[in-house]
Amino acid sequence: MPDRFARPPFNCYDGKTDPIEHISHYIQMMFLHTHNDVLMCKVFPSSLGPTALRWFNRLQKGSIRNFSELIQEFEVRFVTCNRVPQPVDVLLSMKMRTGETLRSYASRYWELYIEIGGDNERVAASTFRMGLPEDSRLRESLTKKPPEGMRQLMRHIKEYKRLEDDRL
Structure with missing residues (x-):
C-alpha cells in the first residue's frame, strides 16, 4: 500500500x-x-x-x-x-393511491422518473398530472395551464404540497 x-x-x-x-x-x-x-x-x-x-x-x-x-x-x-431500465410508459400506469399524500406520490413519481432516465419534460408533466385523482385541484390547475418546463412543474407541486401540509 x-x-x-x-x-x-x-x-x-x-x-x-x-x-x-x-x-x-x-x-x-x-x-x-x-x-x-x-x-x-x-x-x-x-x-x-x-x-x-x-x-x-x-x-x-x-x-x-x-x-x-x-x-x-x-x-x-x-x-x-443488474437493474433493468424501466420503459417510459410505466409512468403512464403510475397513479396516486387512495389516501396517499401529494408528497408521497410526488416522491414515488420522481424516483421512478429518475430511474427511467427521463429527459422529456413534457412527458413528465403530463404523466404526473394523469396520475393525480380526477378531482384533484392540482390536476385541474396543470390541465388548464400546463407547465412550460420542469422547474415550473416542480414549483406548482411544491405550492400544492404546502397547501396540503397546512390542511393536515
Missing part, C-alpha cells in the same frame, strides 16, 4: 444490488488511485460484503491479471443483479 493511503468509505456490495453501480461507486471513491492497477485490485475486496467476498476468495490465484479483468469477472458473477 502506498504511504499515507487511507481506505475510502465504501458502500459494501451485498450481492443483491446492481454490480455496475457498485463498480462506479468504487472507482469514484478510488479516483486518485485509478492509475494504480495493483492497488485497485488489492483494495477492491474491502468494498465487498460477505456474499461477494466469498466469491472473491474463491477466485483462482493468478487468474486475474489486472483491475479490468477483476471487474469483468465481478460483473459476470453478479450479472443477474
Whole structure:
C-alpha cells in the first residue's frame, strides 16, 4: 500500500444490488488511485460484503491479471443483479393511491422518473398530472395551464404540497 493511503468509505456490495453501480461507486471513491492497477485490485475486496467476498476468495490465484479483468469477472458473477431500465410508459400506469399524500406520490413519481432516465419534460408533466385523482385541484390547475418546463412543474407541486401540509 502506498504511504499515507487511507481506505475510502465504501458502500459494501451485498450481492443483491446492481454490480455496475457498485463498480462506479468504487472507482469514484478510488479516483486518485485509478492509475494504480495493483492497488485497485488489492483494495477492491474491502468494498465487498460477505456474499461477494466469498466469491472473491474463491477466485483462482493468478487468474486475474489486472483491475479490468477483476471487474469483468465481478460483473459476470453478479450479472443477474443488474437493474433493468424501466420503459417510459410505466409512468403512464403510475397513479396516486387512495389516501396517499401529494408528497408521497410526488416522491414515488420522481424516483421512478429518475430511474427511467427521463429527459422529456413534457412527458413528465403530463404523466404526473394523469396520475393525480380526477378531482384533484392540482390536476385541474396543470390541465388548464400546463407547465412550460420542469422547474415550473416542480414549483406548482411544491405550492400544492404546502397547501396540503397546512390542511393536515
